Structure formats: structure tokens, C-alpha cells
Amino acid sequence: xxxxxxxxxxxxxxxxTREEVxxxxxxMPWGFILFARNxxxxxxxxxxxxxxxxxxxxxxxxxxxxxxxxVQRLRPPLAPxxxxxRAVGALYRDSEEDGLRAAWLMARLHxxxxxxxxxxxxxxxxxxxPVEGANDVIGQRAYDREPKIxxxxxxxxxxxxxxxxxxxxxxxxxxHGRATADTHLELPTVTASLKELMxxxxxxxxxxxxxxxxxxxxxxYQVIDPANPATTSGKVVDEVxxxxxxxxxxxxxxxxxxxxxxxxFRTKAASILAAGVDIVLHCNGVMxxxxxxxxxxxxxxxxxxxxxxxxxxxxxxxxxxxxxxxxEEFAQYFEAVA
Numbered sequence: 001x002x003x004x005x006x007x008x009x010x011x012x013x014x015x016x017t018r019e020e021v022x023x024x025x026x027x028m029p030w031g032f033i034l035f036a037r038n039x040x041x042x043x044x045x046x047x048x049x050x051x052x053x054x055x056x057x058x059x060x061x062x063x064x065x066x067x068x069x070x071v072q073r074l075r076p077p078l079a080p081x082x083x084x085x086r087a088v089g090a091l092y093r094d095s096e097e098d099g100l101r102a103a104w105l106m107a108r109l110h111x112x113x114x115x116x117x118x119x120x121x122x123x124x125x126x127x128x129x130p131v132e133g134a135n136d137v138i139g140q141r142a143y144d145r146e147p148k149i150x151x152x153x154x155x156x157x158x159x160x161x162x163x164x165x166x167x168x169x170x171x172x173x174x175x176h177g178r179a180t181a182d183t184h185l186e187l188p189t190v191t192a193s194l195k196e197l198m199x200x201x202x203x204x205x206x207x208x209x210x211x212x213x214x215x216x217x218x219x220x221y222q223v224i225d226p227a228n229p230a231t232t233s234g235k236v237v238d239e240v241x242x243x244x245x246x247x248x249x250x251x252x253x254x255x256x257x258x259x260x261x262x263x264x265f266r267t268k269a270a271s272i273l274a275a276g277v278d279i280v281l282h283c284n285g286v287m288x289x290x291x292x293x294x295x296x297x298x299x300x301x302x303x304x305x306x307x308x309x310x311x312x313x314x315x316x317x318x319x320x321x322x323x324x325x326x327x328e329e330f331a332q333y334f335e336a337v338a
Contacts, residue, residue, distance in 0.1 A: 004030035004056070004300045004308075006273060007293065008063060008252060012285035014040045016051050019287060024055035027294045030308060031061040033283055034119065036073050042117065045078070049118035061167060061312065063121040066110050069140050079113035082106055083334050085126055088153060089143035091333060098333060103143075103156035104163075105330040111164020112323050120315045121167035123215060125154035127204040128177035137182040147200055151207035158211050165318030167311055170208060172217035172254055173247065174230060174240050175201030179219050187229060187260040189220040197221060198244065206245045212311040213250040214241075216277060218260035228275075229260060232268075237276040250307040252279040257289060265292025273297065278304035 007029035011020055014037075032052045039045060049062050064073050069084025088106065092099020110122055128138045129147050143153040158168040178201055181188035192201070205214070216231040221240075230236040231253045241247050253272045261268050269280045269292070279300075282293045300308055 003028050004060075005294065005297045006030065006279050006300045006304060007269075007297050008033055008061075008279055008281045009290055009293075010035060010283040010285040011038060011048075011052065012287070014038055014044055015048060016055070020285075021051075021055055023287065023290065024052070027297075028056050029060070029294075030279060030300050031063060031121070033063040033281065034073060035065075035283065035285075036075075037285075039073055039078065042078065045117040045119075061121045061315065062119045063123060063169065064114060064119050065123045066114060067124050067126060067141060068106060068110075071141060074113055074117075078117075080109075082109070084140040085143045085153070086140040087334070089149060092144070092149060092153060099153065100156050102330065102333040103153040104160040105326055105333070107157040107160025107168075108164050108326055109160075109323075109330060111161050111166045111318055112320060112326075115165060115318055115320075120165070121169060121213075122161055123169045123171055124161065125157040125168065125170055125208075126172075127151070127154045127170050127208065128172055128175055128217075129200055129204060130177040131200075133180065134178055135180050135182050135188070137179070137184070138177050142177060147203040148207075151204035154204055154208055158208065162314055163318065165314075165316045167213055167314045168211060169213045169215050169252065170205065170211055171215035172219070173205050173214040173251070174217065174221075174236065174245055175205065176217040176219055177201060179217070181260075184258045184260070187218060187220060187262070189222055189226075191222050194223050197223070202240065202245055205241075205247065209246040209248075211249060212314050213252065214247060215252050215281070216241075216254050218254050218258060231261065231277065232271040232275050234275040242276070248307070250279065250304075250311040251277050253277050253281045255281055255283040256293060257282055257284040257286070265289050266296035269293045269296030271296075278307055 068082030179188035
């Protein structure tokens with residue numbers, strides 16, 4: 001890991017091309033991320049994960065978005081379809097005890113599903129708190145519209161992943177729920193006051209500021225930095241994420257191939273790292289874009305390396321002896337899981 005660049009990169013298909021192998025070996029990303037396009041048969045997934053790690057010569061972390069609902073990269077027969085976070089939030093409103101248990105169980109089951117393929121980091125929990133009129137890009141992915149409920153269920157979910165030896169990555173810090181545009185397509189600007197943001201949008205992240213890793217939001221908070229989204233804003237990273245929220249874990253950018261960020265890929269990567277974000281994420285596996293990203297990257301060192309090392313310490317050690325028992329228990333809450 002000492003030679004790693006401050007990067008998490010995707011790949012294009014279900015197996016690596018010679019060009020990709022050569023590229024990863026020379027550029028040494030710290031980690032990798034998988035999407036549905038990379039997912040086929042069980043042995044293919046295991047082979048791909050092993051090949052990615054072989055390229056960099058160590059057990060690099062492999063990330064995925066496995067939330068449940070519409071954001072779930074592993075589907076049957078590889079993993080069950082799980083309910084969206086909002087369904088867990090609705091259960092919590094009926095019974096706090098049941099909702100908390102279901103949140104923990106669902107994350108623990110994600111860990112079973114992912115670990116058997118060698119995937120060891122899940123971009124979960126979603127701690128965004130939607131408001132009326134916000135874009136539906138978060139929507140049902142949020143546990144609730146009440147910050148305390150989001151924080152409570154987010155904590156249970158993170159603990160479920162860690163109990164299974166997976167690294168949780170909370171998103172999208174410091175808060176995406178108020179955004180009126182889909183950041184995959186354009187850059188949203190949030191005009192709420194700092195007090196509103198602190199009490200509502202930022203509150204779940206502050207409550208979970210001891211967790212090991214987080215992903216940024218490609219969102220402009222006009223009251224803090226009207227010129228830059230959080231991902232490239234030194235002011236948001238320093239004053240809000242590290243300051244007000246008090247998060248000193250590993251900070252990873254949201255995907256740099258999303259349209260919300262402007263500029264060429266070298267500029268994007270350099271701006272993200274200059275803002276104080278630890279790791280640049282690029283997801284789509286397009287080689288030309290990745291070459292731009294790596295040209296703006298830098299070695300993982302100093303505080304960023306310390307945070308990465310702490311995050312990796314969470315990985316491993318899950319006990320698989322109770323899997324069937326925990327699946328049966330979860331089915332009592334959500335019969336439709338299949």
C-alpha cells in the first residue's frame with residue numbers, strides 16, 4: 001500500500017484487458033470499485049477481484065454500491081433483492097426495535113453476500129436527509145426525512161457491515177438530501193442557511209463522525225462556498241467536514257465521471273486532492289478518462305495514508321456460521337426478499 005496512488009478506479013468489463021492490467025500495474029490505485037457491468041457468474045467475480053488485486057500486488061480494497069432497492073449491483077441469484085432504505089425507516093416508525101434490528105440485519109446480510117466474492121467495502125449507509133421538492137436521486141435510498149432516524153438506522157447499518165468484516169462508506173458527506181438536481185447529470189446548488197444545514201443535512205454525519213470512511217457530495221452549499229461543490233471545496237472539507245462535523249476518517253470523492261464536476265479529468269483529480277479529500281474515485285472504467293485522472297493524482301501519504309490504514313483495519317474477521325439463521329430472522333421483517 002505504501003506505493004499506492006490516491007485513487008479508487010473502476011474497470012470496463014467482466015475481465016481485465018491487457019491494457020488495463022498494464023495500466024493498474026504502472027499507476028497503482030489504492031482500491032477498485034465494481035458495477036453491474038462487471039458482475040457475471042460467481043467464479044468470474046472472484047477471478048476479477050483477484051486479478052485486480054494481483055495488478056497492484058496486495059489485498060487492495062474492492063468497493064461496491066450494495067444498498068438495496070434500486071441501487072444494488074449484485075442481484076439474484078448472486079444475492080437476494082433487498083428493500084430500499086426507506087422501507088427500513090418505515091418499519092422503524094412502527095417499531096423502533098424492529099427497525100433497528102432490520103437495519104443491522106440487512107447490512108450484515110450484504111456483508112455475507114459481498115465477502116463470498118472477495119468484495120470488502122460497501123458504499124453504505126446513505127445518510128442523506130431528503131426535503132420536500134428535492135431531486136429523487138436520493139429518494140427511497142434515504143431511511144427517513146428525520147435526521148435522528150437517519151443517524152440511528154445509519155449507525156445500525158454500519159455496525160452490521162463491520163460485524164461482517166466489511167468497510168462501510170457513509171454518503172454523501174456533508175449531505176445530498178436537499179439537492180434539486182441529479183449530480184450524475186448536473187451540479188446542484190443548495191441555498192439553505194448554515195443553521196438549517198447543520199441541524200438537518202449535516203446532523204447524521206456529525207452523529208456518525210467516528211465511522212472509518214465517507215464519500216463526498218457533488219453539491220454546492222451557497223452559504224459556505226458558492227464557487228465550488230463540496231468535493232472540490234477546501235472550505236467545505238476543512239471547515240465543515242473536518243471542522244463542524246468532526247470527521248477524521250478516510251474521505252473519498254464521489255465519482256469523477258459524473259457530470260456535476262466541470263473541467264478535464266486531470267483538473268478534477270488535482271482539485272479534489274487540493275481541497276483535502278483523501279482519495280479520488282473514478283467509476284466508469286473508460287481508459288482515456290482514467291489516464292486523465294491519474295495525471296492529476298498523487299501518492300497516498302501523510303494523513304491520507306493514516307486514514308486509509310485505519311479504514312482497512314475494519315476489514316476482515318466476519319463470522320459466517322449464523323448466516324442461515326440471520327436470513328430467516330430478516331425474512332420475518334421483509335417477506336418479499338428473494
